[in-house]
Amino acid sequence: MAAVRVEKRRAKEVLEILKERNLLDGRRKPIREGDYVFFPVTNGELARSLGLDVINVELPMRPERQIYKNLTDLLPGDIVEGLGRLDVIGDIAVITIPEELMDRVDVIAQAIRKLYPQVKVIARRGFHEGKYRVRRLEVIWGEDRLETIHKENGVLIKVDLASVFFNPRMKGERYRIAQLVRDGEKILLPFAGVLPYALVIARMRKVKITAVELNPRAVELAYENIELNKRWLKGEIEVIQGDVFKVLPELPEFDRVVSPTPKGVDALSLTLSKAKSYLHYYDFVHEDEIEAFKERIIRECRRQGKECSVRVKRIADYKPHVYKVCADVEVKQNR
Numbered sequence: 001m002a003a004v005r006v007e008k009r010r011a012k013e014v015l016e017i018l019k020e021r022n023l024l025d026g027r028r029k030p031i032r033e034g035d036y037v038f039f040p041v042t043n044g045e046l047a048r049s050l051g052l053d054v055i056n057v058e059l060p061m062r063p064e065r066q067i068y069k070n071l072t073d074l075l076p077g078d079i080v081e082g083l084g085r086l087d088v089i090g091d092i093a094v095i096t097i098p099e100e101l102m103d104r105v106d107v108i109a110q111a112i113r114k115l116y117p118q119v120k121v122i123a124r125r126g127f128h129e130g131k132y133r134v135r136r137l138e139v140i141w142g143e144d145r146l147e148t149i150h151k152e153n154g155v156l157i158k159v160d161l162a163s164v165f166f167n168p169r170m171k172g173e174r175y176r177i178a179q180l181v182r183d184g185e186k187i188l189l190p191f192a193g194v195l196p197y198a199l200v201i202a203r204m205r206k207v208k209i210t211a212v213e214l215n216p217r218a219v220e221l222a223y224e225n226i227e228l229n230k231r232w233l234k235g236e237i238e239v240i241q242g243d244v245f246k247v248l249p250e251l252p253e254f255d256r257v258v259s260p261t262p263k264g265v266d267a268l269s270l271t272l273s274k275a276k277s278y279l280h281y282y283d284f285v286h287e288d289e290i291e292a293f294k295e296r297i298i299r300e301c302r303r304q305g306k307e308c309s310v311r312v313k314r315i316a317d318y319k320p321h322v323y324k325v326c327a328d329v330e331v332k333q334n335r
């Protein structure tokens, strides 16, 4: 089988050339022997035409599941460094590609397809926009659609990325919240989207959830998602379409409120006023402001005549020095 033999000191440089030309054979492992490294290649003739020393040698096969671990295994360094994060939502891959790499889209798409053969659509990520927090996405490869069904924490979540918000990276956080919930609780979920939090909680606990969402397309998908998952949901979910700031004042208190608050919206006072025992309040906070954020919540508790303990947890990086955080507020006593 064809392999390129190269002196160790030139190994990195040659590896980059092989990746650049898509010549590296990911199914076999490179090996080191003495002062040389042997890289498996898919086309010996082509490698030779680049002036490389091609020989015939048996190299060990990689176990099937280890073929490619990430894009670094498949793309040259200059491309990998320029790319932003890659998420796979159902059968749609979403990736951040800067303008200067747009002429390399074919190579990038090819690498993503090798890494995730189940992917049918690749979309380039833009920014979240508008009050529904929808991301601008552009299909750069595959079927022309942005609808898919994503699996997470034992539930199916139908999304339409062209018109609703969805973040697959909150999977662990949704699991954490669901673990805190006890059977029998009544839970309020403002800013519910297509119901990822509600579904994961209802999958694990026998609870009653009231979800509030403004975006009509998200509400449509929320109903579809309840239907899709109804066989394995222990809890019940009621969906109210409307503005949190108009709907919540009409609702009673709940044992627990989970507020995946959209960026730039202040719903602290309102959501806290509906929490009998617990509030999980998400926000975006600069690292220097975390203590001030916590104190603000404690002040709001006092103002509402509640005695609370507050823990602020960093959930994800948002931008340098700014984090998505969750304040876990326990209402110890209503005075």
Ligand SMILES: C[S@@+](CC[C@H](N)C(=O)[O-])C[C@H]1O[C@@H](n2cnc3c(N)ncnc32)[C@H](O)[C@@H]1O
Pocket (backbone or CB within 6 Å): 131, 132, 133, 165, 166, 167, 170, 190, 191, 192, 193, 194, 195, 196, 197, 212, 213, 214, 215, 218, 242, 243, 244, 245, 260, 261, 262, 263
């Ligand atoms: C950050 S997203 C969270 C969605 C969902 N909980 C999730 O985790 O995927 C915020 C959601 O709040 C909705 N929204 C924004 N303003 C709203 C309002 N005033 N009343 C109700 N929903 C609102 C948006 O449409 C969006 O679905």
